[in-house]
Amino acid sequence: MTYLAKVYVTLKKSILDPQGRTVERSLHQQGYAEVRDVRVGKYIELTLEGERAEVEARVREISENILSNPVMESVRFEIEALQPA
Template identity: 45%
Template sequence: MYRAKVYVTYKDSILDPQAEAIKTALHQLEFPELTQLTCGKYFELELATTEAKAATTVEQMCQKLLANVNMESYRYEIVAAE
């Protein structure tokens, strides 16, 4: 059994309106040292398979559903489930 941790964020060339709104609010709350903020999605998946198959499966899941590959980038970690 393996656990996959998937992180999805907008690509650098895409404007992230949610992150910009949060950044503006934090500046208004007197956190001027904040220079960059990124929002994203986080998924945690448990897979009943081998480690090699888990990586292939997660890659396909990201490509087909979890990330909009035109606008978002993703990365993931595969670890043995405890």
Template identity: 60%
Template sequence: MKYQVRVFVSLKPSILDPQGRTVERAVSHLGHDNVSGVRVGKLIEMVLEGERAAVEAQARELAGTVLSNPVMEDARVEIEELALQASV
């Protein structure tokens, strides 16, 4: 089975996010004064193939070791089964 895997990586709440602050100031200068607490992160998408339990374990391992810095970042993994595509 094939799975669409999304890994969301964000700085831990205790880590200063200068990029988020820059975005927050920019949107404020554009007149959006009700925006606060902006945090900027990254999204990594991939397709993994195998049994669901093995795919979940692999995705979590990749998220925690390769795709994020666990000292400074949190990683959240979403896994969705891909529909079978008819061959032409």
């Protein structure tokens, strides 16, 4: 079975997010004063073959060990089966 994994990597809440601050200031300057707490992170999509449990374990490994830095970042992922083309 083919699966699409969606991985979301964000800075931990305790860590200052300069990129988020910059975007927030820019939004305020462009008239979106009601926006706050802007956080900017990475969104990664990847496709894998295999059984669901095996794919889930592999994506967890990839997400936690390669795609994110556990010291500064939080990571979560979703997996969805892809219909054969």
